Amino acid sequence: MEEQVFQERAPLSVSAAMNLAKGALEALTVKLVGEISEFSNKAGYKAVYFSVKDAQASLPCMMWINRYQSLGIELKVGMLVELTGRFTLYAPKGRMNFDVFGIEIAGEGKLRLQVANLAKKLQAEGLMLSEKKRALPLFPERIGLVTSPRGAAVHDVLRTLRRRFPLAQILLAGVPVEGENAPAGLVEALHSVEAAGAEVVLIVRGGGSFEDLMPFNDEGLARAIAGASVPVVTGIGHEPDTCIADMVADLRASTPTAAAEAVSPAPEFVEGLFEARKNTLYSGATRRIEREMLAVANIATRPMFSDPQMLFATEAQMLDVASERLHRAIPLNIERDKVALDRMLNRLAGSGKTLLGRFESRFSLSASRLHDLSPLIILGRGYSIARNNEGSVLKSIAGVKEADAIKVELADGILGCCVNSVSYIEKSTINWED
DSSP states (O other): OHHHHHHHSOOOOHHHHHHHHHHHHHTOEEEEEEEEEEEEOOTTOSEEEEEEEOSSOEEEEEEEHHHHHHHTOOOOTTOEEEEEEEEEEETTTTEEEEEEEEEEEOTHHHHHHHHHHHHHHHHHTTTTOGGGOOOOOSSOSEEEEEEOTTSHHHHHHHHHHHHHOTTSEEEEEEOOOSSTTHHHHHHHHHHHHHHTTOSEEEEEEOOOOTTTTGGGGOHHHHHHHHTOSSOEEEEESSTTOOOHHHHHSSEEESSHHHHHHHHSOOHHHHHHHHHHHHHHHHHHHHHHHHHHHHHHHHHHTSHHHHSGGGGGHHHHHHHHHHHHHHHHHHHHHHHHHHHHHHHHHHHHHHHHHHHHHHHHHHHHHHHHHHHHHOHHHHHHTTOOEEEOTTOOBOOSGGGOOTTOEEEEEOSSOEEEEEOOOOOOOOGGGOOTTO
16 A cells, blocks of 8 residues: 555655755754764865764764864864764765764763863963973982882882982882872872972882873872972883873873983993093192192292292391391490499498498407406306206306205316205305405
């Protein structure tokens, strides 16, 4: 019956048939996922044209230029996208297109878009400017290391630092480098090694998928690295991998080992540096010695050094003049002093005679009186002196008693006597002439 109805209808024109199909297709809005295989965005065109595909099919797409520009997404071949739109027909060419209303990055592509947008934001704020990158210390004594304590990266870094610069102290902060809480742990570890006195900080991890490296695309970690008080070096993943942390770091190394090499001086560099310093010191010392030798040679040509007598010539002449004056002055002074001494001796001799004459008469008078009073003179006239045993002169009979031994001193000797009797004599009866 249906076949009979269809046969009874009048045939349609090509344009009518296309319009019928176009109306049927455009009434259906669908959402699909595919990989961009071709892309064209030519200047002056009203739309962008691209194709999406999967393993079994390919679909041509178009999107009006105003819609595309409002997305803020730059489509590239190989991107996995999620499209929202409707099928449509271009009647003049009989070509079917997928009219795209909206585009979202699908899967890993979506993550990459988020990372790209964050990179643009941080770059606009100046966090990635090359002039803000700090120079690494040449010989860091304390190196901070932020990484997983169980991965291969930590061993690679420690082995490299031990080989190249064993003098450095390693401040290790072991934290998870994957998972939802990894960014907060990385930020806290960075602050910890800073507070511990690190002069430079390494943030490293081994390779992994884009999703595995997402903690290093965290905005909070990026701002912590940019605001760190010391230089930060990153060594995340492998050579092709680049994270936001790499972009804001002071230095991005391709691998953890390369990061360790970046903060440690190579032995040959140290040897070269010491050799250069040695040559500089040698050259400086040689030039200084040559200058001083030249100065000494110039001084040695002066007359006072070529003829040592010139140094004391003036003083020697002054000494000769003084010696001559002294030889003339000494005899004159001695003669003058001798005359004055003789004159003083004569005066002293005259004064002495005058003084002696006055004292001689007094001395003679005193001598005469002393002679007259001398006990010897009295003894010579027939008198005697009686003394007790102690040698004291007996002036009265009160000082003796019978049987006492006394001594009687005469002019020519001493008599030892014994008192037989003691009697008093009246003074009026003494005859001094007897």
